[in-house]
Amino acid sequence: SAVISQKPSRDICQRGTSLTIQCQVDSQVTMMFWYRQQPGQSLTLIATANQGSEATYESGFVIDKFPISRPNLTFSTLTVSNMSPEDSSIYLCSVQEIADTQYFGPGTRLTVL
């Protein structure tokens, strides 16, 4: 399976600021996704990161709050904008391989004060 890294691994941010999370894959992949996992909850899909076009957002998530870039087939970024304490969560990127299997990066643990 692909090897996925994320930066930063964790951060503590002030309310009203923005944080950009990077996801790097060691091979070219077509499908990349961004998920959020709030404390005690399961994973919720934020958006599909499309290479060369705008990301596809799930209900409840908007581009102004979570802008996503996908400049090539190995890299994507997710920005959490104008943060509030409710944005405290783990943010994970994933890639899809054969037979719809997905593999996840190690996650970015975000705390907003």
Next chain:
Amino acid sequence: RKEVEQDPGPFNVPEGATVAFNCTYSNSASQSFFWYRQDCRKEPKLLMSVYSSGNEDGRFTAQLNRASQYISLLIRDSKLSDSATYLCVVNMEGTALIFGKGTTLSVSS
């Protein structure tokens, strides 16, 4: 109705026990099915895919019942290292994964 439902547990079992987790899904168009394992403060990791005919990987057996929209995971001879949260996951072709909230297993000596 939630799309993927699981008994949250926790399931507390002794080493060597056999334990079964169940999961139901609401969308009959779902095509792919998986069990993921998530350790505390770690990312989910694929445990196994679930096939219509049922499949086994060592001590782990997964079953799928499309008519009842039901998935199961059986763990035999539980080890301490099996302690984790087990996530039932489904998707339809071309869409992202839909996760259940997970079932927590604690294996004790």
